[in-house]
Amino acid sequence: MCLARILSVYTSVFLANQQMFLGPGHVVDIREELPEQTAKRMLTLLGILKYKPPGTLTDLSGFRQGLVTGSKPVIHPLLHWLLQRTNELKKRAYLARFLVKLEVPAEFLQDDTVADINKQYEELMEAFKNLHKECEQLKTSGLSTAEIRRxxxxxxxxxxxxxxxVERLKKRVETVQNHQRMLEIARQLRLEKEREESLAQQKQEQKSQLFHAEQRLQRAQLQLKEMHQAVVDSKPESLMKKLEEEINFNSYLVTEKIPREIENKKNSEYILQRVVAEPAMSQSDLSEIEAKIMEVHTEINQLTEKRMMKYEPADSKFSMYRQQASIIARKKEAKAEELQAAKEELSSTEKQMMQKSSQAQELGGSEVPRGDEFKHYVNKLRSKNTIYKKKRLEIAEITAEYGILQRTEELLKQRHEAVQQQLQAIEDKKGISGYSYTQEELERVSAVKSEMDEMKGRTLDNMSEMVKKMNAMVAEKKASLAPVIKELRQLRQKCQELTQEWDEKKIQYDSCAAGLESNRAVLEQEVKGLLEECAQEESNYRYINCMKRNLEVQLQRAKEEMKAYVSSDPQERRKAIREQYTRMILEQENLGKKLREKQKVVRESHGPNMKQMKMWQDFEKLMECKRECFLKQQNQTAIGQVIQEGGKDRLVL
Structure with missing residues (x-):
């Protein structure tokens, strides 16, 4: 008993040290406090500190009793937990002093004064949270006071x-003549430089603003051009239809989609604020919460299954329409999101197009080609690309051949130089140096002259022959092409007529193709709707089959129950559910009678038992008092003996 009291006192002292962070009102002397108050106070504090008893101590009353009596299985794990997390628990106790919210009843909050004070209290609590976070961030930021002082x-x-x-420079400047004037000029120069920098910055800003304004102007002009084109090709009915579609879409966004998203955001924000307001959680808390979530999910699934198994004719009538309404709502949301994404993509592509067009204009190009012009431009580029590739291959072949010829030329030059050196050496030996060179020059000149004469003669002969041939060929061609030219004129007229007819047929074909395309789109929409209806009907058919099977099973059970109830065999009748429930009802009634009799006996013996318990408590107090008196008497006799022995010793001395 003494050991239990010591453990309880030690735990209470430790918790009192933690309570110092909760405020001076919690610091009490445990020797003057009743055990029940101590247990209540310690349980409250342990709840604030989020202490969870071990798995063996699931009973709260047993834990409380063990905490008061100082039971080892209760105190030892508690002390181990407290001593392991001293700093964390100090911080949690300090925060609980300001963040444990006082619950005010709803009837008191109807008063305006109380409601205002409660609102101020919540605002101050939020302000304390923010300040504490900033303080923790400053503590962990690494800026210590020593570093700041340094x-x-x-x-x-x-x-x-x-x-x-500055003083040294002033002393140096004072020796110079007109130093004040020079300082003033330097100050003005610095001011002018600063002004120049600010003006340059303003100029840069104005240039950027001008560039943005030009871009906006180009964008507005493009939009205006597109609007003009749209107005020229459109009718008032189509414009009104487009405006109605836009109004319907925007009204859907404003009335349904955006408020729902705002509500979801508010709910998520409220949940996050609650999560932030909660104190720090450990891994065990998270695992416990996850287990609770799993339990709730399983319970929800079971309830939904029970509801589906239960037959409700009122719901079965509207289930099909509810499903159709939910499908349509989901499709509507999906289409709205797709339309919004398409609009965003269109705006981004328009921005990119404006940027590209502005870049093209800056590079000196003309307007960006569109439609057929762009197709012609692409075809032209493709033809040029093929020509470029062919020319590139030809250039590669020519460069390769040129390299080979260059190499052969170098080799021939080397051989010629070697032969010339040998010939010059022979001429030097014979004493006729330069002979080969002069002879070559004479031969070359004579050869050139003879070639020129021959070429003149040949060219004159060739020219005369070519003139004769050309005249003959021209006459032949004229004679042969005369009927062909006549046919060509007729064919040209026929070609013009055919092109006109082709244009008319092309216009008819385009209009017919557009009508068929629109009809095809309408038919695709109808087919899609019919497929969805078919899928819906198929799901309804399966659902009705499942309900039919459930009803058949229930009907079979009812028949078996009726057969067992009507049967003359007692064993079969015992298997009936009605008989089982009647037996259970009788058993419960008998049990209720026994419990009522037991309750009556307990009520009758309650008074005498309480008196007996009080007498035993008084007897225990009396024995405790006698024990204390006996201990005091023993102490007094021991002290008297010591005093007597001390007196005897003095007499002997």
Missing amino acids: DISAMEEEKDQLIKR
């Missing part, structure tokens, strides 16, 4: 050095 001292030293340098 920086301040370094800055002061730099300031002193700068002041000394």
Whole structure:
């Protein structure tokens, strides 16, 4: 008993140290406090500190009793948990002093004064949360006071050095003539430089603003052109239809989609605020919450299955329409999201097109080609690309051949130089140096002259022959092409007529193709709707089959129950559910009678038992008092003996 009291006192002292962070009102002397109050106070504090008893101590009353009596299975795990998390629990206890919300009843909050005070209290709590977060961030930011003082001292030293340098410069300048005038000019120069920088910055800003304004103007002009084109090709009915579609879409966004998204955001924000307001959670808390979530999910699934198994004719009538309404709502949301994404993509592509067109205009190009012009431009580029590839291959072949010829030329030059050197050496030996060179020159000149004469003669002969041939060929061609030219004229007229007819047929074909395309789109929509209806009807058919099977099973059970109930065999009748429930009802009635008799006996013996318990408590107090008196008497006799022995010793001395 003494050991239990010591453990309880130690735990209470430790918790009192934690309570110092909750406020001075919680610090009490445990020796003057009743055990029940101590247990209540310690349980409240342990709840704030989020202590969970071990798995063996699931009973709260047993844990409370063990905490009061100082039971080892209760106190030892508690002390181990407290001593392991001292700093964390101090912080949690300090935060609980300000963040444990006082629950005010709803009837008191109807008063305006109480409601205002409660609102101020919540606002102050939120302000305390923000300030505590900032304080923790500042503590963990790494800026200590020593570093700040060191920086301040370094800055002061730099300031002193700068002041000394300025004084030295002033002393140097004072010796110069007209130093005041020069200082004034330097100050004006600095001001003008600063002004020049600010003006340059303003100029840059104005240039950027001008560029953006030009881009906006180009965008507006493009939009205006598109609007003009749309107005020229459209009718008032189509414009009104487009405006109605846009109004319907925007009204759907404003009335349904955006409020739902705002509500979802508010709910998520409220949940996050609640999560932030909660104190720090450990891994065990998270695992417990996840287990609870799983339990709730399983319970929800079971309830939904029970509801589906239960036959409700009122719901079965409207289930099909509800499903159709939910499908249509989902499709509507999906289409709205797709339309919004398409609009965003269109705006982004328009921005990119404007940027590309502005870049093209800056590079000096003309307007961006569109439609047929762009197709012609692409075809032209493709033809040029093929020509470019062919020319590139030809250039590669020519460069390769040129390299080979260059190499052969170098080799021939080397051989010629070697032969010339040998010939010059022979001429030097014979004493006729330069003979080969002069002979070659004479031969070359004579050869050139003879060639020129021959070429003149040949060219004259060729020219005369070619003139004769050309005249003959021209006459032949004229004679042969005369009927062909006549046929060509007729064919040209026929070609013009055919092109006109082709254009008319092309216009008819385009209109017919557009009508068929629109009809095809309408038919596709109808087919899609019919497929969806078929799928819906098929799901309804399956649902009705399932309900039919359930009803058949229930009907079979009812028949078996009726057969067992009507049967003359007692064993079969015992198997009936009615008989089982009647037996269970009788058993419960008998049990209720026994419990009522037991309750009556307990009520009759309650008074005498309470008196007996009080007598035993008084007897225990009396024995405790006698024990204390006996201990005091023993102490007094021991002290008297010591005093007597001390007196005897003095007499002997």
